[in-house]
Amino acid sequence: MINEISICEYMKNRTDDSDDILVDIREKMMYEFGSIPGAVNITMDNIRHLYDLPKDKTIYVFCQAGEISGEIVEILSDAGYTAYNLIGGYREYLRNHIGLKEES
Amino acid sequence: MIFSEEQLERYSRHFVLREIGVSGQKKLLNAKVLVIGAGALGSAALMYLAAAGVGTIGVADSDCVERSNLQRQIIHRTENIGTPKTASAEQTLKEINPDVSVILHSVQVSADNIEELILPYDFIIDGTDRFETKFLINDACVLLKKPYSHAGAVRFGGQTMTYVPKSGPCLRCLLGSVPPHEQNVSCSEAGVFGAVTGVIGSIQAAEAIKYLLGIGELLVGKVLNFDALSMNIRITKMSKTDSHCRVCGENSDILSLAENREEYELQGCRACNGDNK
Numbered sequence: 127m128i129n130e131i132s133i134c135e136y137m138k139n140r141t142d143d144s145d146d147i148l149v150d151i152r153e154k155m156m157y158e159f160g161s162i163p164g165a166v167n168i169t170m171d172n173i174r175h176l177y178d179l180p181k182d183k184t185i186y187v188f189c190q191a192g193e194i195s196g197e198i199v200e201i202l203s204d205a206g207y208t209a210y211n212l213i214g215g216y217r218e219y220l221r222n223h224i225g226l227k228e229e230s
Numbered sequence: 231m232i233f234s235e236e237q238l239e240r241y242s243r244h245f246v247l248r249e250i251g252v253s254g255q256k257k258l259l260n261a262k263v264l265v266i267g268a269g270a271l272g273s274a275a276l277m278y279l280a281a282a283g284v285g286t287i288g289v290a291d292s293d294c295v296e297r298s299n300l301q302r303q304i305i306h307r308t309e310n311i312g313t314p315k316t317a318s319a320e321q322t323l324k325e326i327n328p329d330v331s332v333i334l335h336s337v338q339v340s341a342d343n344i345e346e347l348i349l350p351y352d353f354i355i356d357g358t359d360r361f362e363t364k365f366l367i368n369d370a371c372v373l374l375k376k377p378y379s380h381a382g383a384v385r386f387g388g389q390t391m392t393y394v395p396k397s398g399p400c401l402r403c404l405l406g407s408v409p410p411h412e413q414n415v416s417c418s419e420a421g422v423f424g425a426v427t428g429v430i431g432s433i434q435a436a437e438a439i440k441y442l443l444g445i446g447e448l449l450v451g452k453v454l455n456f457d458a459l460s461m462n463i464r465i466t467k468m469s470k471t472d473s474h475c476r477v478c479g480e481n482s483d484i485l486s487l488a489e490n491r492e493e494y495e496l497q498g499c500r501a502c503n504g505d506n507k
Contacts (some may be wrong), residue, residue, distance in 0.1 A: 127489075204233070
């Protein structure tokens with residue numbers, strides 16, 4: 127069982143000074159076209175770089191729909207990271223956060 | 231388990247398949263598959279099993295590599311002529327994937343050794359070329375409740391079916407008993423098209439992997455026939471398990487391999503002394 131959190135809860139809880147890491151695992155082109163602000167891009171072709179992530183930070187992972195990111199969270203969790211899958215992925219982020227004011 | 235960086239790269243194409251994923255890859259790495267016969271069918275099956283990351287692969291073969299094998303037994307190379315097929319296969323498999331443990335069984339399977347041979351494995355692949363041996367493998371797998379893939383190829387055609395205990399028919403349900411010797415052809419007499427053996431052997435690996443992962447539909451109760459000349463591919467449904475089957479039926483009379491050993495003995499003649507499939 128992997129850790130999961132909804133996009134909304136993640137966006138609500140994150141602060142400007144949090145040092146959690148947000149990882150977008152989609153293709154570079156998709157990342158550059160639009161991603162969640164603050165995300166770093168690790169593509170499947172660069173999957174070995176997952177292990178460059180610092181172990182002392184909490185890692186949040188997303189993809190387009192939330193499925194492949196779950197696999198990545200399993201890999202990270204096995205390797206000793208504290209990692210969370212963002213349920214619904216970038217699609218869910220777009221549905222809930224584009225054009226809307228920050229939820230209070 | 232923790233994947234190494236190399237393994238992350240190696241299996242990345244599996245991770246993104248919904249039917250496999252990280253958990254599926256872990257299952258494969260923990261699985262054990264035995265391939266009996268490192269010939270043409272076995273070559274393709276073995277190589278794809280190793281590529282997929284099946285953690286333990288057993289290779290059973292008592293022969294040495296011959297030049298005439300190389301036209302289709304692609305796991306062996308020219309430099310391996312004269313060396314045992316098991317060692318030659320191991321070399322290729324380790325080069326494809328160093329994660330795999332390769333267990334060599336440099337023996338001719340018989341009624342006396344096959345049960346102990348297949349016992350530790352999760353799935354068996356029949357890559358042999360003689361019906362006597364195919365029935366031995368079938369009966370052993372039925373008696374020991376091991377799932378296995380049956381296959382054969384000659385000339386331009388090949389066929390395969392999958393046996394899963396309690397789920398479908400076995401080879402005897404299909405064929406009854408070893409066909410009369412006159413009806414059997416060896417590859418050295420009839421010839422065999424290399425690529426056909428690759429197609430069928432690859433299907434055998436696919437069936438093994440699907441079984442291990444619990445995904446897709448297996449060729450249980452079905453026989454796949456492929457003809458490379460016409461490109462006819464046909465899947466024929468078999469009727470349910472034959473209740474009269476001598477080994478898996480309700481009143482089966484084959485209760486031990488030793489008692490039935492005569493049927494498994496290779497009938498000697500020049501055709502049978504020809505090379506493997």
